[in-house]
Amino acid sequence: MKFLVCISNVPDTTTKITFTPDNKELNKAGVQFVINPWDEYALTRAIELKEKLGGNVTVLNVGEADTEPNIRKALAIGADDAIRVNAKPTDAFFVAQQIAAAAKDGGYDIILMGKESIDYNGFQVHGMVGELLGIPTVAPAMKLDLEGNTATLEREIEGGKEIVEVSGPFVVSCQEPMCEPRIPNMRGIMTARTKPLKVVEPTGEAPRTQVTEYALPPKKQGVKLIPAESAGDLIKLLRNEAKVI
Amino acid sequence: MSVLVVVECDNGEVKKSSLEVASYGSQVAQMLGTTATAVAVGEATEANLASLGEQGISKVLYDNDSRLKDFVNGAYTKLIAAAAQQESAQIIVLANSNIGTAVGSRLSVRLQASLATNVVELPKTDGGQFVVKRGAFSGKAFSDVVLSGERKIIAVKKNSMEPLHNAGQTATVEQFSAQLADADFADAPKQVIMQEQAGGILLPEADKVVSGGRGMKGPENWNLIEDLAKALGAATACSKPVSDVDWRPHHEHVGQTGITVSPNLYIACGISGAIQHLAGVNSSKVIVVINKDPEAPFFKAADYGIVGDVFDVLPKLTQAVKELN
Ligand SMILES: Cc1cc2nc3c(=O)[nH]c(=O)nc-3n(C[C@H](O)[C@H](O)[C@H](O)COP(=O)(O)OP(=O)(O)OC[C@H]3O[C@@H](n4cnc5c(N)ncnc54)[C@H](O)[C@@H]3O)c2cc1C
Ligand SMILES: Cc1cc2nc3c(=O)[nH]c(=O)nc-3n(C[C@H](O)[C@H](O)[C@H](O)COP(=O)(O)OP(=O)(O)OC[C@H]3O[C@@H](n4cnc5c(N)ncnc54)[C@H](O)[C@@H]3O)c2cc1C
Numbered sequence: 247m248k249f250l251v252c253i254s255n256v257p258d259t260t261t262k263i264t265f266t267p268d269n270k271e272l273n274k275a276g277v278q279f280v281i282n283p284w285d286e287y288a289l290t291r292a293i294e295l296k297e298k299l300g301g302n303v304t305v306l307n308v309g310e311a312d313t314e315p316n317i318r319k320a321l322a323i324g325a326d327d328a329i330r331v332n333a334k335p336t337d338a339f340f341v342a343q344q345i346a347a348a349a350k351d352g353g354y355d356i357i358l359m360g361k362e363s364i365d366y367n368g369f370q371v372h373g374m375v376g377e378l379l380g381i382p383t384v385a386p387a388m389k390l391d392l393e394g395n396t397a398t399l400e401r402e403i404e405g406g407k408e409i410v411e412v413s414g415p416f417v418v419s420c421q422e423p424m425c426e427p428r429i430p431n432m433r434g435i436m437t438a439r440t441k442p443l444k445v446v447e448p449t450g451e452a453p454r455t456q457v458t459e460y461a462l463p464p465k466k467q468g469v470k471l472i473p474a475e476s477a478g479d480l481i482k483l484l485r486n487e488a489k490v491i
Numbered sequence: 492m493s494v495l496v497v498v499e500c501d502n503g504e505v506k507k508s509s510l511e512v513a514s515y516g517s518q519v520a521q522m523l524g525t526t527a528t529a530v531a532v533g534e535a536t537e538a539n540l541a542s543l544g545e546q547g548i549s550k551v552l553y554d555n556d557s558r559l560k561d562f563v564n565g566a567y568t569k570l571i572a573a574a575a576q577q578e579s580a581q582i583i584v585l586a587n588s589n590i591g592t593a594v595g596s597r598l599s600v601r602l603q604a605s606l607a608t609n610v611v612e613l614p615k616t617d618g619g620q621f622v623v624k625r626g627a628f629s630g631k632a633f634s635d636v637v638l639s640g641e642r643k644i645i646a647v648k649k650n651s652m653e654p655l656h657n658a659g660q661t662a663t664v665e666q667f668s669a670q671l672a673d674a675d676f677a678d679a680p681k682q683v684i685m686q687e688q689a690g691g692i693l694l695p696e697a698d699k700v701v702s703g704g705r706g707m708k709g710p711e712n713w714n715l716i717e718d719l720a721k722a723l724g725a726a727t728a729c730s731k732p733v734s735d736v737d738w739r740p741h742h743e744h745v746g747q748t749g750i751t752v753s754p755n756l757y758i759a760c761g762i763s764g765a766i767q768h769l770a771g772v773n774s775s776k777v778i779v780v781i782n783k784d785p786e787a788p789f790f791k792a793a794d795y796g797i798v799g800d801v802f803d804v805l806p807k808l809t810q811a812v813k814e815l816n
Pocket of ligand 2 (some may be wrong): 259283703704705706707729730731732733744745746747748749760761762763764765766767768771781782783784787799800801802
């Protein structure tokens, strides 16, 4: 089995988000970047399946050289080798084309991703890659098991889940509770240094979307406190002032 | 040129998020001087589809092929692509739901369209550009995005549009078939398992949510949350540690690594307001926090707050709601 795991490089979940003065880009000063938390589920599950069934796990990131520490981290967690497509990931379709091109070259059986990136919240790269390759995408999956050539997945739908079986190559986007994401151990960190990391140049068509401006949400007015003794007054305020009940 | 809206149905009913999508689509059509047609998926009744007229929809296409009752990514994509072709749709609007984004992302490649997900407002079209505003950084920011492709696909975030109320308007419902082949059902579900809904209100669709954290002390106290939720007609939710220790099911967990909700009212009971929790709830219109610690960070993100013990405050609130009704 050949697994391709796509990882995105995102600001740590505790980051206070600010933008450059022209509001055109994230202000990266002082921001700690991590592997997108959902992608850790994809990575760990791929490693678990490889340990069970044999094979190879490749991680792929579309990003500039500053993402390499997190690619090395993925290698330390247990991926065998890595590909970095050397480009600024400025649009989901652009990213999807790079992943699809690499997947075609490498002949992967399963392409694993996270359910969404926690920075741009697109929820879209997996569907685009499936379509570009003409194979099914199962998104978002809470469970992934393999038996011979058939995969059994649980796909979350609003209000429930579907049990889906697919055979042949497919794309899956991962979320909890698929597995317990692993952290690197000392041996992993040592061996990661010498694992192959190939850098390739981007291909494909131009992006079809352009971000023109970022903005922070309007500031809250400040909290209105109601004394606990007269808690019932809150309900009156919710009806008469906030008009939400 | 026209606008096509994708309407999700469940148990015969049009989902609330899809009413919002229909409202969005018909308003875009009006801006552009054209009409909005709907294509419906899932289990629908003709009467409910006809009532999409109230959302400004003139015509609804529906394929009653029983294999389409449950979500199948391949088949839904082909059906909607065929509808878009028949209607010469330049703009497709769908819900920012698991189904909507799964279908929308495939369609964007197939139709060579620009795709924007998580969209929170009607587009701006001045200056010849088509610009949408979308949520980014897990509720911590917004971005304006130009959709430069000739075709555009927009996934509308739940609870960001008001449904319209054009009373008495009805849409015509037409049978529609996309000539689906077996290969289009490669990802058809073998089984569908629905959750039990407390009070029948689905959390992602709810416009009011009552949520509990570790301050609730244990699962045996959740009747306090459920009673208030029931009185308000709200769904119930919880923080991550609460579902991690199985006090509540995983699908109730909201936040950065759970589901994102944006109801009109979010009531947080015994939740500290960690940044990862806020990421999933901070686009709620009104946030109420009940916490015994006046320094709890959640108060900074709240509109209303009560510094107090949940075991004392929650029954009072439930009582007050009952008195109001
Ligand atoms: C400088 C800059 C400018 C940008 N401008 C735009 C813009 O104009 N329009 C726009 O739409 N977006 C823009 N983006 C966002 C950027 O293109 C996103 O990385 C891209 O859209 C994918 O994120 P998503 O949220 O859509 O991914 P999702 O669809 O939410 O991600 C799903 C999964 O896809 C995989 N994945 C996502 N990104 C990568 C990656 N880079 N490498 C490998 N795997 C990945 C991961 O497994 C992830 O879990 C910009 C980003 C930057 C840094
Ligand atoms: C990568 C990552 C992702 C995460 N994702 C999520 C996520 O998606 N969702 C999420 O919720 N968390 C998430 N977390 C965890 C998050 O950081 C917090 O630990 C969590 O939200 C705390 O849950 P809590 O508020 O229920 O518990 P606590 O932080 O323990 O807070 C309990 C609160 O209850 C109050 N309290 C206690 N007793 C009473 C009483 N009798 N009456 C009134 N108030 C009382 C206390 O004052 C306290 O403020 C994530 C963490 C990480 C690192």
